[in-house]
Amino acid sequence: AIRMTQSPSSFSASTGDRVTITCRASQGISSYLAWYQQKPGKAPKLLIYAASTLQSGVPSRFSGSGSGTDFTLTISCLQSEDFATYYCQQYYSYPPTTFGGGTKVEIK
Amino acid sequence: QVQLQESGPGLVKPSQTLSLTCTVSGGSISSGSYYWSWIRQPAGKGLEWIGRIYTSGSTNYNPSLKSRVTISVDTSKNQFSLKLSSVTAADTAVYYCARDGRLDPLFDPWGQGTLVTVSS
Numbered sequence: 336a337i338r339m340t341q342s343p344s345s346f347s348a349s350t351g352d353r354v355t356i357t358c359r360a361s362q363g364i365s366s367y368l369a370w371y372q373q374k375p376g377k378a379p380k381l382l383i384y385a386a387s388t389l390q391s392g393v394p395s396r397f398s399g400s401g402s403g404t405d406f407t408l409t410i411s412c413l414q415s416e417d418f419a420t421y422y423c424q425q426y427y428s429y430p431p432t433t434f435g436g437g438t439k440v441e442i443k
Numbered sequence: 444q445v446q447l448q449e450s451g452p453g454l455v456k457p458s459q460t461l462s463l464t465c466t467v468s469g470g471s472i473s474s475g476s477y478y479w480s481w482i483r484q485p486a487g488k489g490l491e492w493i494g495r496i497y498t499s500g501s502t503n504y505n506p507s508l509k510s511r512v513t514i515s516v517d518t519s520k521n522q523f524s525l526k527l528s529s530v531t532a533a534d535t536a537v538y539y540c541a542r543d544g545r546l547d548p549l550f551d552p553w554g555q556g557t558l559v560t561v562s563s
Binding site: 435 | 488489490491492494503504505506507539541547548549550551552553554555556
């Protein structure tokens with residue numbers, strides 16, 4: 336199975352900050368990468384797929400980039416509702432589709 | 444819009460079989476050519492895809508769980524189900540059902556999740 340590694344595992348930021356989360360695949364996955372947001376006690380929510388395509392209804396402050404093995408999720412201007420844990424997912428080679436370990440964005 | 448809801452026992456004894464059902468509302472499970480998946484998340488940990496089913500009954504499973512997993516569908520009830528046999532404490536997790544993509548395994552929407560604890 337393809338292994339997905341996210342960094343950092345957690346960090347603190349302030350409202351208004353520009354933040355970047357990194358995801359690395361253990362082998363090339365082209366652009367078959369998705370990002371999910373999960374708030375405490377809730378199910379994950381699909382934000383981005385195909386590395387850079389925003390899911391309908393997702394604010395434009397979210398953006399994704401990358402291809403091959405290295406990907407980033409950027410939040411251009413962090414809002415209070417964005418404090419959450421973010422997961423990347425590869426779907427280049429499945430089954431199984433696999434997720435990263437998550438990056439928790441906390442309030443500074 | 445489509446909504447999903449998991450149901451089943453919250454406590455299962457070791458070595459027994461975990462059984463959960465996901466009820467789909469707001470649309471037919473048979474329409475739209477979607478797959479339907481189960482995903483789990485141990486407390487404080489990441490997400491693990493368990494497997495998926497198409498309404499024809501075709502399934503795909505995570506190789507790490509394949510020997511213990513069975514996913515089935517009942518289109519007449521608009522439900523699909525998960526059975527995980529020979530459970531241990533390592534199977535304690537929140538279990539989610541989710542609609543899977545038509546082509547690629549992109550999960551949207553998800554059920555709210557249900558905690559299953561394996562303990563005697």
